[in-house]
Amino acid sequence: MKKQLGLSLVLLVSLLLATASWAGSFRIVTTTSTLGMLAEEIGGDLVQVRVLAAPDRDAHDLDARPSFMAAVRRADLLIEMGAGLEEGWLPAVTGNAANPAVNYGRPGHLRASDFTDLRPSITVEGPNTGHVHEEGNPHFNLDPDRMARVAQVIGRRLGFFFPDQAEELEARAEALGQQLRDHAGRLAAQVKPNQQFIIYHEDLDYLEEWLPVKNVGYLEPIPGLPPTSSHLRALVQEFSGQEGRVLYANYQPSRGARFLEEHLGWPGYALPLEPAIGSGLEGYLNLMTEWAAAFEQK
Amino acid sequence: MNKFALKASAMAVAASLSSGVLASEHNLDMRVSLILDGIYFNELKHGAHSPAGFGGGHDHGHDHGHSHGIEEGFNLGHSELAFEASLGELLDGVLLLGFDNDHIEVEEAYLKTRSLPAGFQVKGGKFLSDIGYINSRHSHDWDFVDRPLVNEYLFGDHGLQETGIQATWLAPSDTYTLIGVELLQGENAEVANYIGEQEAEDGTDRILKDRAGPRLLTAFTKWAPDLGHDHALQLGASGGYSFSYQYTDQHSTRHEDWEGTAWFAGVDAVYKYESGRSYGQGNLTLQAEYFYREIDVDRRDVNFEADGNGPIGHIRNVSSFKNKQDGLYAQAVYGFLPRWEAGVRAEALGLTNDLGRGDGTSHDASFRYSGQLTFRPVEPIFLRAQVNHNDFAEEGDGHSHGGWDLMLQVNVALGAHGAHTF
Numbered sequence: 173m174k175k176q177l178g179l180s181l182v183l184l185v186s187l188l189l190a191t192a193s194w195a196g197s198f199r200i201v202t203t204t205s206t207l208g209m210l211a212e213e214i215g216g217d218l219v220q221v222r223v224l225a226a227p228d229r230d231a232h233d234l235d236a237r238p239s240f241m242a243a244v245r246r247a248d249l250l251i252e253m254g255a256g257l258e259e260g261w262l263p264a265v266t267g268n269a270a271n272p273a274v275n276y277g278r279p280g281h282l283r284a285s286d287f288t289d290l291r292p293s294i295t296v297e298g299p300n301t302g303h304v305h306e307e308g309n310p311h312f313n314l315d316p317d318r319m320a321r322v323a324q325v326i327g328r329r330l331g332f333f334f335p336d337q338a339e340e341l342e343a344r345a346e347a348l349g350q351q352l353r354d355h356a357g358r359l360a361a362q363v364k365p366n367q368q369f370i371i372y373h374e375d376l377d378y379l380e381e382w383l384p385v386k387n388v389g390y391l392e393p394i395p396g397l398p399p400t401s402s403h404l405r406a407l408v409q410e411f412s413g414q415e416g417r418v419l420y421a422n423y424q425p426s427r428g429a430r431f432l433e434e435h436l437g438w439p440g441y442a443l444p445l446e447p448a449i450g451s452g453l454e455g456y457l458n459l460m461t462e463w464a465a466a467f468e469q470k
Numbered sequence: 471m472n473k474f475a476l477k478a479s480a481m482a483v484a485a486s487l488s489s490g491v492l493a494s495e496h497n498l499d500m501r502v503s504l505i506l507d508g509i510y511f512n513e514l515k516h517g518a519h520s521p522a523g524f525g526g527g528h529d530h531g532h533d534h535g536h537s538h539g540i541e542e543g544f545n546l547g548h549s550e551l552a553f554e555a556s557l558g559e560l561l562d563g564v565l566l567l568g569f570d571n572d573h574i575e576v577e578e579a580y581l582k583t584r585s586l587p588a589g590f591q592v593k594g595g596k597f598l599s600d601i602g603y604i605n606s607r608h609s610h611d612w613d614f615v616d617r618p619l620v621n622e623y624l625f626g627d628h629g630l631q632e633t634g635i636q637a638t639w640l641a642p643s644d645t646y647t648l649i650g651v652e653l654l655q656g657e658n659a660e661v662a663n664y665i666g667e668q669e670a671e672d673g674t675d676r677i678l679k680d681r682a683g684p685r686l687l688t689a690f691t692k693w694a695p696d697l698g699h700d701h702a703l704q705l706g707a708s709g710g711y712s713f714s715y716q717y718t719d720q721h722s723t724r725h726e727d728w729e730g731t732a733w734f735a736g737v738d739a740v741y742k743y744e745s746g747r748s749y750g751q752g753n754l755t756l757q758a759e760y761f762y763r764e765i766d767v768d769r770r771d772v773n774f775e776a777d778g779n780g781p782i783g784h785i786r787n788v789s790s791f792k793n794k795q796d797g798l799y800a801q802a803v804y805g806f807l808p809r810w811e812a813g814v815r816a817e818a819l820g821l822t823n824d825l826g827r828g829d830g831t832s833h834d835a836s837f838r839y840s841g842q843l844t845f846r847p848v849e850p851i852f853l854r855a856q857v858n859h860n861d862f863a864e865e866g867d868g869h870s871h872g873g874w875d876l877m878l879q880v881n882v883a884l885g886a887h888g889a890h891t892f
Contacts (some may be wrong), residue, residue, distance in 0.1 A: 199524055226699035226746060229699070229744075229746050232749065234890050235702070235742070235744075235891070235892050236892055237694075237702050237892050238646035238648075238692065238694030238704055238892055239646055239695075239696035239697075240700065241640065241646055242640070242643065242644055242645065242647075242694075242696065243644075245640050245641075245642060246642050247587060264891050266584070267582070267584060268591070268640075269563055269640065270584075270586070270589045270590060270638070270639075271558065271589075271593045272584060272585040272586070272587065272642040274819065275559035275560065275584055277558070277559050278559065321515060371828070383605040394804070396849050397848050398749065398809070411477075423746060423747070423748055424748055425748055425749075426810065462679055465512075
């Protein structure tokens, strides 16, 4: 018995030591890959970043997986988009990850939507059938200007954890934000103005915040409800004889877009909404280029 | 009681219609949700009511209704009203009321810490034990209308649901490793039945004694490697020991009393494949559990009326015996179209089915096979059709000619998003 006790003590101590040695690297867990890109670009060698949601999946619709809890268990900083994007699974992750450092309200928890205004969500007015974004549209990773603001917040937050490098971190965040805004400006200047487009779910409408384009409708009759034929026919009737495009996320079904392409002649574009994990700033800039290329260029 | 249920649900409906959130700035303060469930049940072909060795009578002291009290025709299934709140960053609190046609019950009411260091969490109150996989899940999270036989007959109609405390430790590793223990009051009729001291009959004490709670200790571990975005696997092992298992049955002239202990142990596994396509198309879930239960008791009968064997207070049938029983299920659910799922489940109950009472009996195993089809028109609603084929062993002479059941279910979740746990 005594020997066993001794053995388990040794085990416990070595585990604690192991924990201590991991603490050498500052661990950031982000829900989406855009946030992961910002954290990586700003934190550089100081941090180690883990992204939870696969970039090619709907971030609304995930399970609170055990591996997520394992990741958050050791996180020094948890960064989420907020505004209901991760509402279906992140509370279950943080509630079971046994890591008080990333509780909401602590420096170890950063909710990006707390630091920027959002586009109003159409889900707030409609009948409550799908999911409701009561705080606004949470898909603001599609807006480089808002992401530049988030970058600044991440820079300041990292500066809190690394006071010696705070100035450098904030400068890096500032420069990163500038790169996002510059690229957005260049792309916007190339797009022929006043183009209209229809999207599947309220997410890609953030493009009209920085490109000279206008979102005029949704394939979903109500957010969360798949396109119905009567709704699609109504869209065809409304826009018959006009020009436009249909944009949708690459994980959303293409059928509604194909219907409009057939009946209105509007070309459809299946677009990724998040950059590949680990593709860095370049990955996000290329993604912006891809979004802008869905429109007619000058 | 009923009135309260109605009032409370009306309140929740009002809350959910307005926003799904009460008194909240960040969605974190108070979440209310209402789950409404309706079941249509039709016994297409009559089979044995309960599996041999698990029915009423003397087997283990608990008489089951048919399929969790589901009657033929329309049923207000298992509806729930859930409140979740956080006390700052210290605690999460959950109150979950379950109700059906004629009663309302506190299913869960607990506090769980979120501020202890080093990976520890403590939960206290009334809750569903974390043993196994399905035990801690509410019926609207199930892939089938009904509870698996092994959970229903080894732990009861509500599973292992007890009042007590739970402590867990989550290891600081990339592989999810959770270890937990639970100290529970021990009131579960199937593994921790408790009666307490009974009045002596003409000076003859009964074998049943008072025993202070907590009387049930459980332990569990869950292990889940990180397999990337497409695949997820969780393996679990759990067990429990009940310091007291008591049972009494009143015959025409005597009390039959059992006093002893019980233990159980089991393993569970869940695998999920997520295709990444929309509305669950291409997703696959495989799930299986096995549990074994042993009841180890002393029996002593006491006359409360004089009969041919002796006067009031006469003692007889003094013996010691064990009941050993087990069960398992395995199921698969596949999203074959957007918003459509189909699933199959195979179950065995009593592969070991040895009852020690009297000269001892060994019953055959019972089997059940189920198929289900589920349609989710929008996120918070599902419609489900399920067919069960029962092949239950009869207590007397082998297997009954199997029965067929049809169940149709409508389930609607109103209000705040329930979190999608794994």
